[in-house]
Amino acid sequence: MSRQKKAAPPAAVDTADEPKIAAALDSVRQDAAATALVVAERNGRVTTLARQLRYEGATDPGTLENSARDAIRRIGMGIFELGAYLLLLREACEHGSFLPALERLGLDTRAAQRYMQVTRRFAANASSATHLEAAGVTRLTELLPLDDEQLEELTELGQTGELKLDDVAGMSVKEIHKIVADPQGR
Numbered sequence: 001m002s003r004q005k006k007a008a009p010p011a012a013v014d015t016a017d018e019p020k021i022a023a024a025l026d027s028v029r030q031d032a033a034a035t036a037l038v039v040a041e042r043n044g045r046v047t048t049l050a051r052q053l054r055y056e057g058a059t060d061p062g063t064l065e066n067s068a069r070d071a072i073r074r075i076g077m078g079i080f081e082l083g084a085y086l087l088l089l090r091e092a093c094e095h096g097s098f099l100p101a102l103e104r105l106g107l108d109t110r111a112a113q114r115y116m117q118v119t120r121r122f123a124a125n126a127s128s129a130t131h132l133e134a135a136g137v138t139r140l141t142e143l144l145p146l147d148d149e150q151l152e153e154l155t156e157l158g159q160t161g162e163l164k165l166d167d168v169a170g171m172s173v174k175e176i177h178k179i180v181a182d183p184q185g186r
Contacts (some may be wrong), residue, residue, distance in 0.1 A: 016027040076133025083119025
């Protein structure tokens, strides 16, 4: 025969703590309600802005960050695409008709030259174009003086001298210019 367990006596309830517990629970409820209100207001602002922008996609921060990253990549690729179109347009135009074409496109001559230089220099090497597409045309223009060996080191090894590929997109134009102009840091 097995032995029967005795029931434990009921635990004593300390009623002195009940007001404190009730106050703590009330405080937690109020904090939760305030947080829910803040979230609801933020979601309302996001929804309103999405409607204004005619945006119909997801609005959670993670998805938006990934979408922004993708847009940056497309813009970077667009630099090379625009440069290629301009190079081809210049070749296809009769003498004297390229500058009027730039005017119709709303492009400054100097800007068009930079796009074409960057494309000619970097897009030929698919590896460099892929690695540098997020840098932007102004930063890429500062990299034009790099020789082929330096450019290959930058894109293949991730660094040439003091210039690191991972840092290029985040560097100022002045910082890039200084490193490219004086690679020894003198």
